[in-house]
Amino acid sequence: MTLPATPTREFITGLPKAELHLHLEGTLEPELKLRLAERNGIDIGQSTVEEIRATYAFDSLASFLAVYYPAMEVLQTADDFYELADAYLARAAADGVRHVEMFFDPQAHTSRGVPFEAVVTGYHRAAAEAPTKHGVDAHLILCFLRDMSAESAAETLEASVPFADRILGVGLDSDERGNPPEKFAGVFARARELGYRLTMHCDIDQEGSIDNIRTVLDRIGVDRVDHGTNVVEDPALVDVVRERGLGLTCCPVSNSFVTDEMKATEIAALLRSGVRVTVNSDDPAYFGGYVADNYVALVEAAGLTTEEVVTLAANSFEASWLGDAERAEYLAEIDRYVAGHEAPSS
Ligand code: ADE
Ligand code: ZN
Numbered sequence: 186m187t188l189p190a191t192p193t194r195e196f197i198t199g200l201p202k203a204e205l206h207l208h209l210e211g212t213l214e215p216e217l218k219l220r221l222a223e224r225n226g227i228d229i230g231q232s233t234v235e236e237i238r239a240t241y242a243f244d245s246l247a248s249f250l251a252v253y254y255p256a257m258e259v260l261q262t263a264d265d266f267y268e269l270a271d272a273y274l275a276r277a278a279a280d281g282v283r284h285v286e287m288f289f290d291p292q293a294h295t296s297r298g299v300p301f302e303a304v305v306t307g308y309h310r311a312a313a314e315a316p317t318k319h320g321v322d323a324h325l326i327l328c329f330l331r332d333m334s335a336e337s338a339a340e341t342l343e344a345s346v347p348f349a350d351r352i353l354g355v356g357l358d359s360d361e362r363g364n365p366p367e368k369f370a371g372v373f374a375r376a377r378e379l380g381y382r383l384t385m386h387c388d389i390d391q392e393g394s395i396d397n398i399r400t401v402l403d404r405i406g407v408d409r410v411d412h413g414t415n416v417v418e419d420p421a422l423v424d425v426v427r428e429r430g431l432g433l434t435c436c437p438v439s440n441s442f443v444t445d446e447m448k449a450t451e452i453a454a455l456l457r458s459g460v461r462v463t464v465n466s467d468d469p470a471y472f473g474g475y476v477a478d479n480y481v482a483l484v485e486a487a488g489l490t491t492e493e494v495v496t497l498a499a500n501s502f503e504a505s506w507l508g509d510a511e512r513a514e515y516l517a518e519i520d521r522y523v524a525g526h527e528a529p530s531s
Contacts, residue, residue: 187530188523192491196526197480200494201518203284203501204277204465204476206411206434208328208358209266209308210257210290211468212273221259221268229259241471246388246443247360253471257293266307271318274311276469278319280477283515284505285321287312288328288356291341296333301344309351324506326384328356329372331364338372346379353506354382356411361391366400373405382506384434386411389444395419402426409434409504416460417451423458432461432504437483438474439467449486456493463501495523 189196215237222229231237243249260266270287277285287308294304305325312323327345329338345352355376357369366385373383385401387394387410394415401407402425413433416422426433433455437447456462464483469475474482480497483489489497502515 188491188495188527190490192480192484192489192494194477194481196491197484197494198279198281198477200281200498200522201283201515202281202476202498203286203463203505203507203515204282205286205409205432205463205501205505206288206436206465206467207273207277207285207476208288208290208468209270209273210260210293211253211472212276212470213256213259213269214272214470217269217272218256218259221261221265225259225261225265227259227261229256243442243471244445247362249443249468249471250360253468254293257290258297260294261299263303263307263310266304267310270308270311270323271314274315274319274321274323276475278321280475282321282476283518284323284502284507284511286324286326286353286506288326288358290328290330290358291344292330292333292337295341295344301341302348305345305348305351309348312351322507322511324353325351326354326356326382327352328358329369330359331357331369331386332360335368335372338369339375342372342376342379349379349381352381354384354408356383357385358411361386361388361397365393365397366405370404373407377406382409383407384409384411387413387415389414389440389448391415395422398422402429402431407431408506412436412440414440414448414451414455417455423455423460427458427460430461430503432463432500434463434465434504436465436467436479437486438469438479439472441482442472447482447486449483452483453487453489453493456489456496461500461504462497463504464497495519
């Protein structure tokens, strides 16, 4: 039995997969942004979808973040956060996502007076309903904003403790420039003590990318690395990532917005060298591609085979923070899906 050599979009969409690098605030589509702005009486400066999209001309992480944070003003109540997450989960289900570990940025909301509890309550309600409503198993990862102080991150971590049963792990996002991982070493050590899983962004082509990747591996001791694609420049570090079985959560479409290319060659090289590479959508409402679009873009740019696409999907469950029994069930789901698409060899 053989698989078709080149994967179709239909095959990719139906393939069971996990999404591990997804910012809930980055799923805020222009239509929902306008609706929430009206409901909450907020002037966002644009009044049509076209006007909003016209502001999405990013060429760096900083220029993206400068549009991204102000738009969050429309998110005010637990219901707003619920609607945002519920809309994403419906969209993810349509792309074959079966399990998702979703980032959220509490400081982007608490810093403008929205209570931590409203954020977690709304997002968690959507996550709790997702298995029955959308057929998706959904979990939350609390991200600290690295351009805020370590003290603010520590306060946010303590504020999370009463909600710890609703939070799977912690991450680190926002502007990496001048905000290296060691700034948060103490906060992440405390998060580990609290029982959280750990991940951190090592964004694409940053000043000191390799040093930062080395720090997250050796000093912070993360369980996964978000992006981390620059590791390809240091073969000894690639060996460490491969030997530890650490997942890299790559986001090809997003890469093409914050740098001048999607880094398809680098991502494919890491995959082919046996690193646990996964494909994800990052901020799909801003970069215009949900997870299946990211697989398709990578397949087209790097010439991936159907078998490599299946490996990416399997990696997404292997790199997830699922328990062993659940992980085995999803991997078996992939096996059944693949068996259903094999043609008899001639
Ligand atoms: N916040 C949302 N998306 C991000 C990204 N790609 N890098 C850093 N911070 C982010
Ligand atoms: Zn990200």
